[in-house]
Amino acid sequence: MARRKKPSLAVWKFASCDGCQLTLLDLEDELLALADAVHIAYFAEATSTALKGPYDLSLVDGSITTPADAVRIREVRRASRYLVSIGACATAGGIQALRNFRDVREFLSTVYAKPEYIETLATSTAIADHVPVDFELRGCPIDKRQLLEVLSAFLNGRRPNIPAHSVCVECKLRGNVCVMVTGTPCLGPVTHAGCGALCPTYHRGCYGCFGPMEAPNTPSLARAFQAAGRSETELVRSFRNFNANAPAFREESERHDE
């Protein structure tokens, strides 16, 4: 069966650490097959070649934190047939969304000698808060097997097989003994799967890197954390993390922040 012209791929950076883009380069065993399957048209982390759009698939890393980026993301959307946001910054605003809970002008005056040179938004927000997004891939950072699945699904015209259930499912599939029941508070029961239950596998509670799962019951888990001796401050910190601005986590942290 003859294949169509190679689809073009663009990778865009907004406010982020770039780790999620680098996950693409971390696909070591599959990188050659990927380079064969797509035409990399724009990927500043990998190549200085920058081809003009339109692009068949855009991967967007990072959150929107400046007026300029709020304009640029609309241009990216216009130039992209499919747009997939990747990582906690792009899907929830990232760790930098901690600013959303404070007055950003105070940060500016504390951090910068001449804050008047800084043009920034009061919030850090997800790509989907600005433009329509075809798929959101969660994680801080994203999981490379999941990225490969999203790319394979796109190239084969099918829906990505990325379940939105809890991390607990991944623990049970791996045969892990539940860390929460054996004494370590864990965000796994309210957190979106995808990491393969990395932390519980190493006997740590989940930190919620993949953000809220489908329909999470955060108030119930918070009560269990309280029963295990976590203070209100600790509860705020548990939910106010890489996915602080994801609605379910934001609302739960606000319930404990007086």
Add this chain to the structure above:
Amino acid sequence: MAEVAPPEAERERFVLSVDGLEALLVALRGDGWRLMGPTVRDGAIDHAEIRGVADLPRGMTEVQEAGTYRLARREDGAFFGYAVGPRSWKQLLFVPKLRLFRAHRQEDGFQVEPESTEPPRLALIGARSCDLHAIAVQDRTFLEGPYKDPDYAARRERLFVVAVNCGQAGGTCFCVSMRTGPRATSGFDVALTELLEGGHRFLAEPGSERGAALLARVGAIPAREPDARAADAVVERTAQSMGRAMDTTDIKGLLYRNQEHPRWDNVSERCLGCTNCTLVCPTCFCSSVEDTTDLVGGVAERSRRWDSCFTLDHSYLHGGSVRHSIRSRYRQWLTHKVASWWDQFGTSGCIGCGRCITWCPVGIDITEEVAAIRATDGARPGA
């Protein structure tokens, strides 16, 4: 598969020393069985491959309550001095992940490469009566309906079962209520009762001819009346100390007529929808079938993995999930487990092991939920 055991009264019982237990395990390994038994792992007594008595959780026990599990020491050096661990034998028969086939793209279509499975021959060491009942419940699902599950069937045929009658009940156990224990009555090749007083030894009961032959090979001697009585007393004491109880009187009718009971709203405030209860349940059998492709579309794979009625995808039909609220999902699970399972399979889906209680991160207790509904039978929302 274990043969049908002769009636209890006709069974001869034997005594096996601690050395005899080691000899039994060595003999099973010598016969090519992989031993799967209890061992201490990650803060729990869990099933894993073991090599002999040295791997058993000697002198260890556990304290189980709703939502908590803690290992503890015991002073009597018991090998099987615990109730049930985090995982049943389900993981070995209805495996968590299974590739069903691979397909390769060809010039004019595709070629399917079926999976050839030659499952291992496993000897289950220390299987409890509740878990043996659970296997019998899953047999109805996977073997006795109109469609047989070939992978389950192949694994099921390659089992040798050394049961252990429980010497203590866990804090969340209620097998007595479900009439599934604590004494193993079927589904085993050998059943042991650990005797700690008057010399550490085991009362051994063959449940099949190969079990009887094994006991003869490892030097088990016919039991005297006092040993048999001591073993009966151990089981009786366990039966008297169940951590939980569930009144099953007309339980099907109870749940069917209380579908709008306000307790479902109450439990939905606590239930995380995390799936833990279903995945630790030794009878829950839901799975999801997933297809994946490689990047260039040359190879596709179909696989099956454990799923749960607590995920939204599980009831996803055209247009959305049927059971979108936690209330509806918890109600579905509990009602199926103890009520509609009867209509579907002619048995209860609950065997009283208590795992769903212990391993629920927020300690939701199935016996407490049923009792709450029973206490206010017929209550309506807002009433």
